[in-house]
Amino acid sequence: MLYWFFVVRNGERCPIGWGMALFRLEAKVFSREKRGRSVIAAAAYRAGTKLMDEVQEKTFDYTRRVKGVIQSMILAPEGAPA
Numbered sequence: 001m002l003y004w005f006f007v008v009r010n011g012e013r014c015p016i017g018w019g020m021a022l023f024r025l026e027a028k029v030f031s032r033e034k035r036g037r038s039v040i041a042a043a044a045y046r047a048g049t050k051l052m053d054e055v056q057e058k059t060f061d062y063t064r065r066v067k068g069v070i071q072s073m074i075l076a077p078e079g080a081p082a
Contacts, residue, residue, distance in 0.1 A: 047072035054081070 006013040028046070040053035044060040048069035052059050 043074060047074055049074075 007016050008014070038053055038056065038058070038060070040051050040056075041058075041060040044051040045062045045065065046069075048062050048065045049072065050059065050061040050063050
């Protein structure tokens with residue numbers, strides 16, 4: 001999608017050219033932590049969601065975290081525990 005960009009000079013909008021909206025995707029791979037940090041807690045925080053760690057029997061709820069999370073998706077391989 002193309003957009004016109006304007007600059008305001010002396011109260012008037014002056015076109016300065018065409019531009020495009022930018023898209024940014026950030027993807028990270030998480031694995032089991034050996035230093036005591038919970039990978040489930042990290043994934044829940046980054047996704048802004050609520051996840052249950054069945055090993056530690058803890059729930060990590062970051063659903064109220066709205067800063068920076070527009071859309072999230074957690075993917076797992078076939079056969080992985082739900």
